[in-house]
Each structure stands twice: as C-alpha cells, then as structure tokens.
Amino acid sequence: MTNSIMLSDNVPYKISQFFRTSNFDSLIFKNDSSLLNEILLDTKIKKDLKGKNFFYAFDYFFNIINQHYKNEYVFKNIIANRLIKGRHKLANVAYMNEFHVLNSICDVAIFNGTSTAYEIKTGLDNLDRISSQLTDYKKVFEKIFIVCDDSKIKILEQTLDKDVGIIRLTHRKQMSTIREASSNIENLSISALFKSLRNSEILDYMKKKYDYIPDISPKKTRNDCLNLFQKMDIIEAHNVFVNILRKRELKNEEKRSIEKLPFSLLALMLNIRPSLRRLKIISSRLENQIL
Incomplete structure (x- = not known):
C-alpha cells in the first residue's frame, strides 16, 4: 500500500498513537480529529489519503509504522493476524x-x-x-x-x-x-496457574467439578479452591487452566464482525473486545472518507 516515503519529523510516532485504545475511541466514537489533523499537516500523507476512507487509512498508517517506527503494536498485530486469524481462523483459541x-x-x-x-x-x-x-x-x-x-x-x-x-x-x-x-x-507451578485465573472462572470450575459451595468469606473461598486445584497433578492442572482460558475466545458474531475490519486493527479489537453494537459503529465509521 505504501512505499518507503520521507515523512515529517515525529509523524511516525504520532501515527502509532492511533492504535492506542484511547485515541482510537476518540476518533471513532467522539469524532475527535485533533490527532488526525496533526498528521495531515504532512503534505505527502494528505495527498495519499485524499478521497480515501478510514478503512484504507488505518492499513496505510500501519504500513508506515511498520517501516519507520516498529513499536510493540506492530508486533502484536502481526502475531494476531498470522497466528490467530491465519492459523486458527479465530476459532477455538x-x-x-x-x-x-x-x-x-x-x-x-x-x-x-x-x-x-x-x-x-x-x-x-x-x-x-x-x-x-x-x-x-x-x-x-x-x-x-x-x-x-x-x-x-x-x-x-x-x-x-x-x-x-x-x-x-x-x-x-x-x-x-x-x-x-x-x-x-515440567517447570509449571500449580499455584502460579491458579493465580493467573479470575476468581469467577475458578469458582465456576470448582462448582461444576466438585459441587463446591462458596463460603461467605471470599478469602476462604479462594483458599478452598486453591486447595482443590492443588490436588491435581501438573498435567491436569495445566489442561484445566488452558480450557478455562479458552472460554474467553470470541463469540461467533464477534469473529464475523472483526474479520471484516482492516488487517491493521485486529490486535486492537482483540484487546478491547468491543460489543457488537460498538463493532457496528466502528465498521460504519471506517467507511467514511478522511478528506
């Protein structure tokens, strides 16, 4: 989409800020174009985006930071696209x-x-x-x-x-x-696995597995669940840990909506997990022209 181009000072850094949740929300849901207007002061970018919509622009921006400011988001988004969307098709993961x-x-x-x-x-x-x-x-x-x-x-x-x-x-x-x-x-720690799970997740599992009735004290409930968890061997505990966390995967409707969005936004969407209503707003807003 973009060749290597000369940019004004600090523009790649400013572009990278578009992929922060707060700035993305401000642009999409609050119609705040202040950051965009700063970026459009670069004449090359303004020319390239004339007549283009936001769907095009986000991938265009992503390619710029991939070339000129390869920050953590670039890595996260490529991991998400190659492993989650590419290898697993957003399913069972x-x-x-x-x-x-x-x-x-x-x-x-x-x-x-x-x-x-x-x-x-x-x-x-x-x-x-x-x-x-x-x-x-x-x-x-x-x-x-x-x-x-x-x-x-x-x-x-x-x-x-x-x-x-x-x-x-x-x-x-x-x-x-x-x-x-x-x-x-062989190096896994059962207590560390347990600590990485939410209280609600582990309690739900213990209710189903052991018919556990939670105590009135949240602290005692947590300790009781830990004691039950520690009765497993490390293979079983790890399998339980993975299966619990897999329940956090996207719902089918969420998957279908996110698949239609630009390549550049996958990691951001997987991170913020917008509701279906907000996904519809995002999709609609991305069709709007920038200039």
Missing part, C-alpha cells in the same frame, strides 16, 4: 494482550491446545527484565517465544535458555522461526 503472570505482564498469550507466551522485544526495547520475565512465564506457559527484530537475534541466541524459542519479525509482516520452543511442562 483465546488471544490476550498484557496477560498478568505473577510479577510480570506477558505481551501476548495464546491458549488453544496448550499455553504459549510471546514476549516482544522491539528495536526500541532493552533486555534488562527478560530474565525475571522468563522466570515467571516458565511457571505458567508450556511454550515461550521471544519475538524480535534482527537487532536482537544474535544476543538472544547467546543468552536465552535453549527451551525458549525465538521468532524474527520481518519487514514484510511475516514471522520467521529462528529457534523452536520446547515444552516447559
């Missing part, structure tokens, strides 16, 4: 951004037949926290990948444990596996 794991936050977590963590390291990132992040992830995920650009591959190959996979993100929006991840199942 749950995708989560910013998944809390003990003292860390995993950039992308995917739950299908197993649990997989994708930690993103862009060219803008340092590797200061990677050791503590991986320590936490190994207690919850069977497989772990670091997704990075060319600048990080060599040092990651030298420093990461051999069971951690490495994926290179290419300029053509593809994912190339440099090193496959191996199973980490």
Whole structure:
C-alpha cells in the first residue's frame, strides 16, 4: 500500500498513537480529529489519503509504522493476524494482550491446545527484565517465544535458555522461526496457574467439578479452591487452566464482525473486545472518507 516515503519529523510516532485504545475511541466514537489533523499537516500523507476512507487509512498508517517506527503494536498485530486469524481462523483459541503472570505482564498469550507466551522485544526495547520475565512465564506457559527484530537475534541466541524459542519479525509482516520452543511442562507451578485465573472462572470450575459451595468469606473461598486445584497433578492442572482460558475466545458474531475490519486493527479489537453494537459503529465509521 505504501512505499518507503520521507515523512515529517515525529509523524511516525504520532501515527502509532492511533492504535492506542484511547485515541482510537476518540476518533471513532467522539469524532475527535485533533490527532488526525496533526498528521495531515504532512503534505505527502494528505495527498495519499485524499478521497480515501478510514478503512484504507488505518492499513496505510500501519504500513508506515511498520517501516519507520516498529513499536510493540506492530508486533502484536502481526502475531494476531498470522497466528490467530491465519492459523486458527479465530476459532477455538483465546488471544490476550498484557496477560498478568505473577510479577510480570506477558505481551501476548495464546491458549488453544496448550499455553504459549510471546514476549516482544522491539528495536526500541532493552533486555534488562527478560530474565525475571522468563522466570515467571516458565511457571505458567508450556511454550515461550521471544519475538524480535534482527537487532536482537544474535544476543538472544547467546543468552536465552535453549527451551525458549525465538521468532524474527520481518519487514514484510511475516514471522520467521529462528529457534523452536520446547515444552516447559515440567517447570509449571500449580499455584502460579491458579493465580493467573479470575476468581469467577475458578469458582465456576470448582462448582461444576466438585459441587463446591462458596463460603461467605471470599478469602476462604479462594483458599478452598486453591486447595482443590492443588490436588491435581501438573498435567491436569495445566489442561484445566488452558480450557478455562479458552472460554474467553470470541463469540461467533464477534469473529464475523472483526474479520471484516482492516488487517491493521485486529490486535486492537482483540484487546478491547468491543460489543457488537460498538463493532457496528466502528465498521460504519471506517467507511467514511478522511478528506
């Protein structure tokens, strides 16, 4: 859609802000064009978008940040499109951004037949926290990948444990596996799996599995559920963990609506999970012309 073009200073960064939830909501639901107007001060962009609609514009903007400001959102969106929409067709799989794991936050977590963590390291990132992040992830995920650009591959190959996979993100929006991840199942922690689930999710499971009746004290209920969870072996506990999280997958109507939206917005939609009513508003707004 776009060739490599010369842009005014700071424009790629400003464009990247369109893929933040608050700015997207302001544009779509509040008709706030202040950020867009700043970007349209660039004459090349204004010319390219003349007569185009927002559907076109978001993919156009995504291609610009992929070329000039490859931030975390670029990585998340390519992971979502290649693995969730491409490989799984949005079916029988749950995708989560910013998944809390003990003292860390995993950039992308995917739950299908197993649990997989994708930690993103862009060219803008340092590797200061990677050791503590991986320590936490190994207690919850069977497989772990670091997704990075060319600048990080060599040092990651030298420093990461051999069971951690490495994926290179290419300029053509593809994912190339440099090193496959191996199973980490023997290192999982039952208590860490438990802590990664919502109270409502674990209580619903315990009611169905053990006919558990919750105590009047939420704290005692949580402790009771943990004791029941810890009676499982690690394989069973992990399977329960994955199956519970897979229930967070999109409903069929949500899938159909999101599939019709631009490539560039998939990760954002999977993150904010807009209602069907709001999805209709988004779809309608994207058909409007920019200029």
